[in-house]
Amino acid sequence: MKQNSQRRVHFQSGLLCLFAVALLLSLSSCTGNSATKTTEGETTSPPIEKAVQETQETANEKAKEMTDEINKDVNEAIDKIEKIVKTEAEWKAQLNSLEYKVLRKKGTERAFTGAYWDNKKDGVYKCRACELPLFASETKYRSGTGWPSFYKPVDDKSVGEKEDRSLFSVRTEVICNRCDSHLGHVFSDGPPPTGLRYCINSVSLKFEEKE
């Protein structure tokens, strides 16, 4: 009897062991399931990454569109300045001798002799040769040099700059960006906000008073 009961105990503890193993297995399979869930969680993350990537791509596309639009505007503005090319004979026929000498031969009018060095009226100064707007009265200032002086052009695209090595010095020549006529020089001793002095011949300009 005693042996039988011992066997029963053994049998029962064996069952318990089996039950415990089964429980452990089931637990581990649960853990496995939770791992699978994690994996599933991970499988859900690529769509998020994809969404982020798509958002980034859309932002990049929008930025590119904006840049293209800005470039298009700038290019269109530059395109509007169509170069005017004329023969020397044509320029001579169009301009008087002083205008021709200054505009086409890089001459300089005598200080305090031009029409605009002391002009205080509001308006726009255009190129005498092609009438492209070059300077505005708002940027004109009294430099005391005897030539009309401005601290900036009406638009950066309207005037061009060239290195001028004449008169034993290096100066920066300012030209009209449409007809390449000589306007004057730009120096770095101007007033704020640019610190530039566009020293321009009156004879290179044509003033149009603001009404």
Ligand SMILES: [Zn+2]
């Ligand atoms: Zn011009």
